[in-house]
Amino acid sequence: MNNKLESEALLAQARLGAIVESSEDAIVAKTLDGVITSWNEAAAKIFGYSAQEAIGQHITLIIPDDRRSEEDLIIGKIRAGERVHHFETVRRHKSGAAIDLSVTVSPIRGPDGRIIGASKIARDISDKKREAVRRQALMRLTDEIRDVEDADEIAFLAARLLGETLKVSRAGYGVIDTLNETITIERDWNAPGIKSLAGVLHFRNYGSYIENLKQGETVVFADAETDPRTAATADALKAISAQSVVNMPVTERGRFVALLYLNHETAREWPEEELAFVREVAERTRTATERARVTAELRALNAQLEERVSAALAEQRILADILESTDAFVQVADMDLNWLAINRAGSEEFSRIFGVTPKVGDNMLAVLSHIPEQQAAVRAVWRRALDGEAFTEVSEFGAPDREPRHYEMKFNPLYDETGRQIGAYQFVFDVTERIRDQVRLHEAEEQLRQAQKMEAVGHLTGGVAHDFNNMLAVVSGSLELLDRRTAVDDPRAKALISSALEASKRAGNLTRRLLAFSRQQPLKPEVTDPNRLVAGMSDLFRHSLGADVQLETVLSGGVWRIHVDQNQLESVLLNLAVNARDAMEGGGRLTIETQNAHLDKRYVARELGITPGQYVMIGVTDTGSGMAPDVLAKAFDPFFTTKEVGKGTGLGLSQVYGFIKQSGGHTKIYSEVGHGTSVKIYLPRYMGDAVDGGDADRLAVLPNNDGRELILVVDDEDLVLQFSATALADLGYRVLEAGNAQGALATLLDRPDVDLLFTDIVMPEMNGRKLVDLAREKRPDLPVIYTTGYTRNAVVHNGILDNDVELIGKPFTLEELALRVRDVLDRAALKRR
Numbered sequence: 001m002n003n004k005l006e007s008e009a010l011l012a013q014a015r016l017g018a019i020v021e022s023s024e025d026a027i028v029a030k031t032l033d034g035v036i037t038s039w040n041e042a043a044a045k046i047f048g049y050s051a052q053e054a055i056g057q058h059i060t061l062i063i064p065d066d067r068r069s070e071e072d073l074i075i076g077k078i079r080a081g082e083r084v085h086h087f088e089t090v091r092r093h094k095s096g097a098a099i100d101l102s103v104t105v106s107p108i109r110g111p112d113g114r115i116i117g118a119s120k121i122a123r124d125i126s127d128k129k130r131e132a133v134r135r136q137a138l139m140r141l142t143d144e145i146r147d148v149e150d151a152d153e154i155a156f157l158a159a160r161l162l163g164e165t166l167k168v169s170r171a172g173y174g175v176i177d178t179l180n181e182t183i184t185i186e187r188d189w190n191a192p193g194i195k196s197l198a199g200v201l202h203f204r205n206y207g208s209y210i211e212n213l214k215q216g217e218t219v220v221f222a223d224a225e226t227d228p229r230t231a232a233t234a235d236a237l238k239a240i241s242a243q244s245v246v247n248m249p250v251t252e253r254g255r256f257v258a259l260l261y262l263n264h265e266t267a268r269e270w271p272e273e274e275l276a277f278v279r280e281v282a283e284r285t286r287t288a289t290e291r292a293r294v295t296a297e298l299r300a301l302n303a304q305l306e307e308r309v310s311a312a313l314a315e316q317r318i319l320a321d322i323l324e325s326t327d328a329f330v331q332v333a334d335m336d337l338n339w340l341a342i343n344r345a346g347s348e349e350f351s352r353i354f355g356v357t358p359k360v361g362d363n364m365l366a367v368l369s370h371i372p373e374q375q376a377a378v379r380a381v382w383r384r385a386l387d388g389e390a391f392t393e394v395s396e397f398g399a400p401d402r403e404p405r406h407y408e409m410k411f412n413p414l415y416d417e418t419g420r421q422i423g424a425y426q427f428v429f430d431v432t433e434r435i436r437d438q439v440r441l442h443e444a445e446e447q448l449r450q451a452q453k454m455e456a457v458g459h460l461t462g463g464v465a466h467d468f469n470n471m472l473a474v475v476s477g478s479l480e481l482l483d484r485r486t487a488v489d490d491p492r493a494k495a496l497i498s499s500a501l502e503a504s505k506r507a508g509n510l511t512r513r514l515l516a517f518s519r520q521q522p523l524k525p526e527v528t529d530p531n532r533l534v535a536g537m538s539d540l541f542r543h544s545l546g547a548d549v550q551l552e553t554v555l556s557g558g559v560w561r562i563h564v565d566q567n568q569l570e571s572v573l574l575n576l577a578v579n580a581r582d583a584m585e586g587g588g589r590l591t592i593e594t595q596n597a598h599l600d601k602r603y604v605a606r607e608l609g610i611t612p613g614q615y616v617m618i619g620v621t622d623t624g625s626g627m628a629p630d631v632l633a634k635a636f637d638p639f640f641t642t643k644e645v646g647k648g649t650g651l652g653l654s655q656v657y658g659f660i661k662q663s664g665g666h667t668k669i670y671s672e673v674g675h676g677t678s679v680k681i682y683l684p685r686y687m688g689d690a691v692d693g694g695d696a697d698r699l700a701v702l703p704n705n706d707g708r709e710l711i712l713v714v715d716d717e718d719l720v721l722q723f724s725a726t727a728l729a730d731l732g733y734r735v736l737e738a739g740n741a742q743g744a745l746a747t748l749l750d751r752p753d754v755d756l757l758f759t760d761i762v763m764p765e766m767n768g769r770k771l772v773d774l775a776r777e778k779r780p781d782l783p784v785i786y787t788t789g790y791t792r793n794a795v796v797h798n799g800i801l802d803n804d805v806e807l808i809g810k811p812f813t814l815e816e817l818a819l820r821v822r823d824v825l826d827r828a829a830l831k832r833r
Helices: 003-022 042-046 062-079 126-145 149-166 209-215 229-238 274-310 316-324 344-354 372-386 433-487 491-517 530-536 537-547 566-583 601-605 629-633 652-662 718-730 741-750 768-778 815-833
Strands: 026-031 035-039 085-091 098-109 114-124 168-178 184-185 188-190 199-202 220-223 242-254 255-264 329-334 339-342 391-397 405-415 421-430 526-528 549-555 562-564 586-601 613-622 664-672 676-684 710-714 733-739 756-760 784-788 806-810
Touching: 003 372, 026 042, 035 537, 042 062, 042 114, 042 433, 042 491, 062 085, 062 098, 062 114, 114 255, 149 168, 149 188, 149 255, 184 433, 220 664, 242 274, 255 274, 316 664, 329 344, 329 530, 339 344, 339 421, 344 421, 372 391, 372 405, 405 433, 433 491, 433 718, 526 530, 526 566, 530 537, 530 549, 530 566, 530 613, 537 549, 537 566, 537 586, 549 733, 562 676, 566 613, 586 676, 613 784, 652 664, 652 676, 676 741, 710 718, 710 741, 718 733, 718 815, 733 741, 741 768, 756 768, 756 815, 768 784, 784 815, 806 815
Parallel strands: 549 586, 710 733, 710 756, 756 784, 784 806
Antiparallel strands: 026 035, 026 114, 085 098, 098 114, 168 184, 168 188, 168 255, 184 199, 220 242, 242 255, 329 339, 329 421, 391 405, 405 421, 526 562, 586 613, 613 676, 664 676
16 A cells, blocks of 8 residues: 555656646756756756756856845745745856846745755746847937938947847948949948958859849848858858848838848847847938938038029029939028028928918018918027028928928028128928837837836735735634634624724735736636626616716617626726716716727737727716826826825726736726816627626525535645634534645545645645646546635636636635535535436
8 A cells, every 4th residue: 555655656746747847937946055956848948957967066057246145135035934036137058148037936845844945937038138128229229320410320330239239240231232233331340350341342252142132122041051042152151250141121212222231150040020120220220321311412512502602692593403403391591581592392392381382582471471370480490590590400380271290400591702691591301200200119118118117016916915815814714713703792802803804804805906906816707798787887886976976878889798707897897987986076977988999000009018909998987187197197006096095095097907908908098187087998809609607696604514524725824724724624624734735645645535625826846736637637526626815827827717717815704715615515516426
């Protein structure tokens, strides 16, 4: 018998090892002295050391500069029995390369409960970090080239940024002669030890890919020796440190005019995200160099104008030829703002802006008399030039019935041959798209920062809720057990216990809101008719809003079904309604509406983390005080509130945000001070078949048990384990206890008469779900109830509770525990019949 048990235990341990080996995260165990005791395949892949090289050794992966502070932090917390959750750090690969990681460290306890080591779970987040680096690089490029007027300097700055960001051997920018099939490189960026390619190169000396470039195609090869276009010239490419290459053509007006290129001295792959980054840099470089080229031409034109324009503009014809040779909008005016010259581009642009076609001799202010505001703006900006000032300014112009556009205007005074000022001239560039790109980039950066902040706070609140729920489960459960043991004729004790239980209940509601915000609450979605749900809540809304608030529901016909946790959605809508009521002092109107919506690619491009497609919109609109922009920007932040102390937790809208995100949806707030607020939530349309809802509510009556059924309770928190065991025993069950998953497996092998497994999910070394999977290999019909402070995705995936999973969240009441255990045992008994 002992041999059999030992064999089965070894088999269970082997299966556990297989699970660890299949993980994509590095899972490593060490003694407190740093000696490695386990090392899975993912660890070997991430760090480069095989298990044979690592186990039994003291391998230090921490970068030397960080070693002391980081080791002190981790070891100090582990010795205190604490976990270190998801901290980001950098480690060294065996090759010496740096790896960005997210690491969780947990203490390992021996059989006697003492801490004997630490287990680490490490996830490679290098791709995420590289994306952030590329985004920051684009922002830096925009800043560096914004005011640079030398095209060669712009090209070099872009090349240097690409080379340093992507860590390649060389990056450069060259002008193309398609007839002679050459590239002229003025200056390039080279890594240490790499020679410059400055000069003229013939493409045919390095392969046949010039044909692809002429077609506007980007040429990419990871290894010159294996690419058919370069195999015959691979030695020539390697001789110039270009065994791996990206050549990205730059076009102007459909013509192949320049090339942005990257070279690497050894074979190298070019992931799509890197190529997208290169394309973005190429486009920004092309725009900036074109601007610099035009600026240089205009500078030359300025010199020609000052030389050729006389007091009477006798050489008008020559001036006109010069003006018509540029795409810039050019105007010349006398001291009274009568046009002395205007080129064709300028005339067309002026007409497009103001709806009036100007001609030489007209007075600028007279032709704008029909739009006084624009006339005043033109007078003000020209006045500075007529007062002798040379300057550059970006302004917005446009008639009221036309789309306004942004223009970069360069003004200079105009003098005759005696030095007397006789007017001014202006060069104008339409920079509307550049301004819009900058605005879009700024909005995207703000959204990214907000998303990262919300994600970080979500991780924090999830961890806090887990530990708090464990403690709260013991407090509230012990109070209930105490209440059952307190005599009815002791009203003072009963009242004190009741007050404490009510406070525990409120604390539990607080942690549920924290879990909702951090998107770690288990959801039970079902197919839902939004119109029926809103209509069914009408009485509840009216009761909550009071007589001073007029409720109006606008339910569109044919609204699509959604797949959502109805209880949570009802809580969200009630939350929004109560917020709206509080914003309408003295009363007002609350409108709740439903309608189908389609979020297209243009809309989702402005919002992070949304998929285009069909949604159902539920809107809650009030006529209250509204929110200022600075308040609106923080509306979803947890613990942010504008209410007085004691009148709000600041978790209402953050709960809405978390639930809608976890349900695959999107939330948008529109508000204006003094004009009310509209909160619109978008939930994805459900495309499948309808399914029946959940079980009907059960009577809250504690069942009687005869003491025959045996329950195994598993929890790594001693206080929670003691309370759960005591509560179940108090309910009339026989109880066995286990402080970890390994102990539970051993008990199940020894005690086949266990009727129910009641296990925590979040435990060190092996979580509750893996415990159940191993247990059911021997006992497929074993009934299981999970319990947890939060789920960590063990039995919840994409926010949805797995099928056939029974879960009771901490803290739970004695009544909830009694009903759930009895229900699961009774259904298991029915299946066995």
